[in-house]
Amino acid sequence: MEDLQILSVKDSDKLIAVCGCTHGELELIYSQITEWETQNNYKVSFLICCGDFECVRDEFDLACMSVPDKYKKIKDFQRYYDGTKIAPILTIFIGGNHEAMNYLKDLYYGGWVAENIYFLGYSGIINVNGLRIAGVSGIHNRSDWSKGYYEVYPFQYGELKSSFHTRQYEIMKLALVKDPIDIFVSHDWPTLVGDWSDVRALTRIKPYFKKDLQSRSLGSPHLSALCDMIQPRYWFSAHLHIHWEVTIEHKDLYGETTAVTKFLSLDKPIRGRGFLDIMGLTPRDKIKFCEDNMKRVYSSMRRFCPQGFQVVHDEESESDADMESSSEESKNSTTEPEEIKEEVKDSLKSEVSPAPESTTQVENEEEKESPFSKRDDQISMDLEWLSIVKITHPLMPIGKGRFNFDEYVHPLQEGHHKLILEKEEVYKELKDKNLDLNIPKLKNESLYTQWDAEKCMNKQSQAYIEMLDLDSTFFQAQITSMQKTVVPPPSFTKPDNNEISLDL
Numbered sequence: 001m002e003d004l005q006i007l008s009v010k011d012s013d014k015l016i017a018v019c020g021c022t023h024g025e026l027e028l029i030y031s032q033i034t035e036w037e038t039q040n041n042y043k044v045s046f047l048i049c050c051g052d053f054e055c056v057r058d059e060f061d062l063a064c065m066s067v068p069d070k071y072k073k074i075k076d077f078q079r080y081y082d083g084t085k086i087a088p089i090l091t092i093f094i095g096g097n098h099e100a101m102n103y104l105k106d107l108y109y110g111g112w113v114a115e116n117i118y119f120l121g122y123s124g125i126i127n128v129n130g131l132r133i134a135g136v137s138g139i140h141n142r143s144d145w146s147k148g149y150y151e152v153y154p155f156q157y158g159e160l161k162s163s164f165h166t167r168q169y170e171i172m173k174l175a176l177v178k179d180p181i182d183i184f185v186s187h188d189w190p191t192l193v194g195d196w197s198d199v200r201a202l203t204r205i206k207p208y209f210k211k212d213l214q215s216r217s218l219g220s221p222h223l224s225a226l227c228d229m230i231q232p233r234y235w236f237s238a239h240l241h242i243h244w245e246v247t248i249e250h251k252d253l254y255g256e257t258t259a260v261t262k263f264l265s266l267d268k269p270i271r272g273r274g275f276l277d278i279m280g281l282t283p284r285d286k287i288k289f290c291e292d293n294m295k296r297v298y299s300s301m302r303r304f305c306p307q308g309f310q311v312v313h314d315e316e317s318e319s320d321a322d323m324e325s326s327s328e329e330s331k332n333s334t335t336e337p338e339e340i341k342e343e344v345k346d347s348l349k350s351e352v353s354p355a356p357e358s359t360t361q362v363e364n365e366e367e368k369e370s371p372f373s374k375r376d377d378q379i380s381m382d383l384e385w386l387s388i389v390k391i392t393h394p395l396m397p398i399g400k401g402r403f404n405f406d407e408y409v410h411p412l413q414e415g416h417h418k419l420i421l422e423k424e425e426v427y428k429e430l431k432d433k434n435l436d437l438n439i440p441k442l443k444n445e446s447l448y449t450q451w452d453a454e455k456c457m458n459k460q461s462q463a464y465i466e467m468l469d470l471d472s473t474f475f476q477a478q479i480t481s482m483q484k485t486v487v488p489p490p491s492f493t494k495p496d497n498n499e500i501s502l503d504l
């Protein structure tokens, strides 16, 4: 089979699935993953959804989502919220521009929206299975970029859209991150993706991108700046409904490549289109300097690999040992810039390790217990991120006014430097407290009790601000508005299963 690619996955690799805009099509996405798992006898650790998740529980949520009338439908999520179904795989998502913004607003700092489905927050960092995942919700809009948060649901005219526009405050927080990021997730593309793309190929598929590419405005310029600052190993996006990937090189002052980010954007969830990839990621301590080692083991894009992939479990790989020694070498490296350049070129060429040719070896591998035969999906908070949230909390922009955070974003500015020092202090304090960073799983039956009617807040958000000793600044306008009403939001009223449907 000409197009069949054979890939070897090592014990130390982490298997993850990534999808583009979810648009409420959870059934399709989960069925593709579980089908692949059954065929290969592997389990994927977790799924990342890059926005437009549409966690719509009921009509009220639907009214809080900005979407043309013809798309206003309650889709699969409702059955995952009411407990009829449970997500078969840990699902982590960020917000896009089509979301039940009332629900996401209640979970500004992140939290469970259904059993096994976790919202990363307006911005956030978590750790899952040894991978550090950062993300930001929303899309870029020039006029709302510097505004504060002022929207209160049920949203008034204009608020429906402005509520999902990313504020500079969120990017400013992420710009304070210093520890390495494995995966960054955004709905929008960073504009620099256009700089590293084969523009002719891209505009052949999407001709209407041409104008934006020429003016370097396809996506968010602020995400570009952030990408250059934090230089994650992988960056996943959606929004533009195309399966697209490029390698972004980060350069130093001398124009030398010092790191690379592998960018991947996924399509919308329609069979045969590239809306879902499954890949093996090698842990950070096992990779060579600048190595591009994302090993795709499945892609829903038939055009990409019509016959699919055959995956083999490469437990005793010699290259593992090589990796370890090269990782050691890179720590103590005195490599000259020219040699580094060559090494980068070489590593960019090698997509995946060649699979062993012997079929006997493959059969033997199958008999052994694979590290991928069960899920490993413990999710935990990130201490550096908690420190950043705490030190930037007093700067939370509230109201329709303009807020400029430039002095806190750019590394050469005093405001940024001051916050970095504060972050280090707070980091030490939080570490001394020995906080339990594990995020406990939330069962579906508990979701209906998440709303605290007295405080007019989701209990997960309450627990978060109590843990960091913050106040409820972000939620205050909503709380004040809701205190005027006496009934809880309809979404937290458990449906009566004994009720006879009028359709019967």
Ligand SMILES: [Fe+2]
Binding pocket: 021, 052, 096, 097, 098, 187, 238, 239, 240
């Ligand atoms: Fe979108």
